[in-house]
Amino acid sequence: MIPYLLRRAGQSLVTLVLVSVVVFLGVRALPGDPALAMAGETPDPQLVAAIRHQYGFDQSLPVQYWKFVSSAVTGNFGISSRTGMSVTHSILSAAPVTVELALLSLLLATLIGIGAGVAAAVRRGRPTEWLANAVALLGLSVPSFWLGMVLVLAFAVAIPLFAASGFVPISADPLDNLHRMALPALVLGSGMAAVVMRQTRSSMLESLSADYVRTARAKGLARRQVVYGHALRNSLITVTTVLGLQLGQLISGAVVTEQIFVLPGFGKLTLDAVTNRDYATIQGVVLCTATAYILVNLLVDVLYSAIDPRIRIGGAA
Amino acid sequence: MTPTPSGGPEPVLTVDGLTVSFRSRYGSVQAVDGISYELAPGEVLAVVGESGCGKSVTSMAVLGLLPPTAHTTGSIRFADGRGGTRELLGADERTLGSVRGKEIAMIFQEPMTSLNPVLTVGRQIAEVLRRHQGLNRAQARARAVELLGLVGIPAPDRRVDEYPHQLSGGMRQRVMIAIAVACDPRVLIADEPTTALDVTVQAGILDVLRNLREQLGTAIVLITHDLGVVADIADRVLVMYAGRAVEQGTVQEVFAEPRHPYTRGLLDAVLRPGTRPEGGRLREIPGVVPRLTDSPDVCTFAPRCDRADERCTALRPALDTAAHAAACWHPLAGAAAPAPSEATR
Numbered sequence: 001m002i003p004y005l006l007r008r009a010g011q012s013l014v015t016l017v018l019v020s021v022v023v024f025l026g027v028r029a030l031p032g033d034p035a036l037a038m039a040g041e042t043p044d045p046q047l048v049a050a051i052r053h054q055y056g057f058d059q060s061l062p063v064q065y066w067k068f069v070s071s072a073v074t075g076n077f078g079i080s081s082r083t084g085m086s087v088t089h090s091i092l093s094a095a096p097v098t099v100e101l102a103l104l105s106l107l108l109a110t111l112i113g114i115g116a117g118v119a120a121a122v123r124r125g126r127p128t129e130w131l132a133n134a135v136a137l138l139g140l141s142v143p144s145f146w147l148g149m150v151l152v153l154a155f156a157v158a159i160p161l162f163a164a165s166g167f168v169p170i171s172a173d174p175l176d177n178l179h180r181m182a183l184p185a186l187v188l189g190s191g192m193a194a195v196v197m198r199q200t201r202s203s204m205l206e207s208l209s210a211d212y213v214r215t216a217r218a219k220g221l222a223r224r225q226v227v228y229g230h231a232l233r234n235s236l237i238t239v240t241t242v243l244g245l246q247l248g249q250l251i252s253g254a255v256v257t258e259q260i261f262v263l264p265g266f267g268k269l270t271l272d273a274v275t276n277r278d279y280a281t282i283q284g285v286v287l288c289t290a291t292a293y294i295l296v297n298l299l300v301d302v303l304y305s306a307i308d309p310r311i312r313i314g315g316a317a
Numbered sequence: 318m319t320p321t322p323s324g325g326p327e328p329v330l331t332v333d334g335l336t337v338s339f340r341s342r343y344g345s346v347q348a349v350d351g352i353s354y355e356l357a358p359g360e361v362l363a364v365v366g367e368s369g370c371g372k373s374v375t376s377m378a379v380l381g382l383l384p385p386t387a388h389t390t391g392s393i394r395f396a397d398g399r400g401g402t403r404e405l406l407g408a409d410e411r412t413l414g415s416v417r418g419k420e421i422a423m424i425f426q427e428p429m430t431s432l433n434p435v436l437t438v439g440r441q442i443a444e445v446l447r448r449h450q451g452l453n454r455a456q457a458r459a460r461a462v463e464l465l466g467l468v469g470i471p472a473p474d475r476r477v478d479e480y481p482h483q484l485s486g487g488m489r490q491r492v493m494i495a496i497a498v499a500c501d502p503r504v505l506i507a508d509e510p511t512t513a514l515d516v517t518v519q520a521g522i523l524d525v526l527r528n529l530r531e532q533l534g535t536a537i538v539l540i541t542h543d544l545g546v547v548a549d550i551a552d553r554v555l556v557m558y559a560g561r562a563v564e565q566g567t568v569q570e571v572f573a574e575p576r577h578p579y580t581r582g583l584l585d586a587v588l589r590p591g592t593r594p595e596g597g598r599l600r601e602i603p604g605v606v607p608r609l610t611d612s613p614d615v616c617t618f619a620p621r622c623d624r625a626d627e628r629c630t631a632l633r634p635a636l637d638t639a640a641h642a643a644a645c646w647h648p649l650a651g652a653a654a655p656a657p658s659e660a661t662r
């Protein structure tokens with residue numbers, strides 16, 4: 001296990017270096033000049049030059065890259081050219097919003113998706129399956145901005161169960177926090193639930209026709225035990241893959257959903273940074289989400305070995 | 318030990334006129350067409366025939382394990398030896414759940430895929446003990462270790478925590494047997510238990526089955542196409558062809574004096590040590606097994622039989638269940654022709 005984790009850490013480091021190069025060059029390849037953006041409507045050439053000098057944009061690319069990377073490893077992503085504040089600070093204040101939103105949506109997607117997927121597979125060819133398939137197709141096809149607005153109209157305006165916007169930290173007021181996070185989590189979770197449901201259904205159909213399920217039935221086990229103890233255990237591996245990929249996407253921020261519900265998460269941070277040519281913030285956010293993505297994938301791989309004993313981590317036995 | 322099918326002890330399993338048909342996109346397929354047999358306590362009955370003749374479908378029907386597309390008629394009765402008899406065909410899941418794994422257990426052809434890959438073998442044995450004997454976790458585990466030892470697995474206290482992929486094919490089949498015999502079932506259905514295994518491993522598995530019969534008195538239905546296995550372990554034989562029973566009798570009777578031309582053909586297709594087949598080649602049965610969409614009132618073997626005449630293609634021969642008999646209008650070795658089919662239909 002330890003050698004495996006070390007090897008994975010090495011691979012991840014290479015990935016992060018590549019990500020840092022790509023994002024560094026990528027933002028600089030974008031049309032537009034951050035110094036001009038900051039200098040206002042009628043830029044004074046001297047002011048522009050001063051800004052360039054202040055943020056180091058007048059230095060050569062290798063020097064700029066080295067400065068970016070050498071301070072990034074200490075957790076310092078520089079100063080935002082948009083707000084003039086520390087990028088690390090903006091990331092740390094946006095992270096709780098995005099992480100909570102991601103985990104809540106994941107929880108909803110897991111509960112609804114796996115539940116509906118199992119029901120659809122077990123009741124194959126019966127109304128339950130048609131209903132589950134139809135709802136899943138709806139969940140996949142409905143755009144999140146539309147669903148978000150409909151949910152706001154229904155459950156925040158017509159029946160005011162939930163709040164439509166804003167964020168309150170969970171540490172400040174847990175109830176108000178959930179009150180505000182419920183609808184955005186439902187919007188993100190329903191799309192994911194549809195994907196998870198379809199994956200669970202197809203992988204359960206495969207498991208249910210496997211020989212070991214026949215053995216389990218021949219033992220006289222209760223139906224519940226056959227379905228959950230035998231078939232679902234074997235289906236979880238593909239479902240876990242899907243959940244991992246989805247969680248990775250969620251962490252990079254749900255731009256549209258955060259915009260609708262006015263949540264100050266990664267999505268909003270990225271959008272603001274890109275429109276303002278805020279190099280330091282873009283670089284910081286992308287590096288952080290890439291790291292999170294790598295960690296989630298590592299977690300998924302470790303989970304595989306917990307679910308399926310045939311996957312031996314570290315090449316032992 | 319050769320109990321007679323009638324007049325002996327009360328049969329533990331009685332299959333009576335079982336038919337199984339499957340609905341498919343291309344219409345209905347008749348997989349089993351009027352199979353009847355009785356299994357005495359402690360008896361080993363071999364069901365033989367080519368692939369696709371309905372052997373496995375018959376045994377799956379006994380435990381209600383057929384897919385929902387199967388349509389069954391007839392009767393399958395199980396006697397629990399305490400005076401109770403249960404009808405299994407069409408029984409609800411509750412009744413079947415109390416019989417499966419406890420009174421009638423089954424082992425399957427593919428030990429590689431019949432065990433759940435993500436659960437330890439100990440857990441898979443313990444499950445059936447906890448379900449039927451109400452043992453707690455620790456008791457079930459201890460008993461699982463005992464059972465692994467009983468079926469001849471070395472170091473059972475270590476193996477109990479291993480996963481199927483860590484065991485060889487023969488070991489896995491032994492684990493399947495341990496699961497099957499965990500609750501001392503009255504009947505064990507073994508569906509091609511040795512087919513996927515090496516010859517040396519086969520002998521070991523057959524030894525385990527033989528010991529079970531001798532020590533626990535378990536009656537065994539052995540489904541196989543391997544006549545060597547039949548000769549080795551079985552008391553009685555039922556030969557199936559295209560979903561129908563064509564001959565039955567004791568192993569000695571059927572092997573020494575086959576009456577149905579199909580049985581004769583099966584025996585001729587086996588290479589025996591110390592003998593040379595005529596012309597240096599094994600004889601094969603010409604033609605292929607028909608795919609039946611219904612139950613025609615003819616002998617379905619007639620198109621492949623060199624003894625067939627008009628009668629064979631006009632009337633269905635019946636099988637006498639009393640003694641050594643063949644469902645044939647022109648049986649070998651001078652036996653009397655059976656009564657016309659009206660008697661059994």
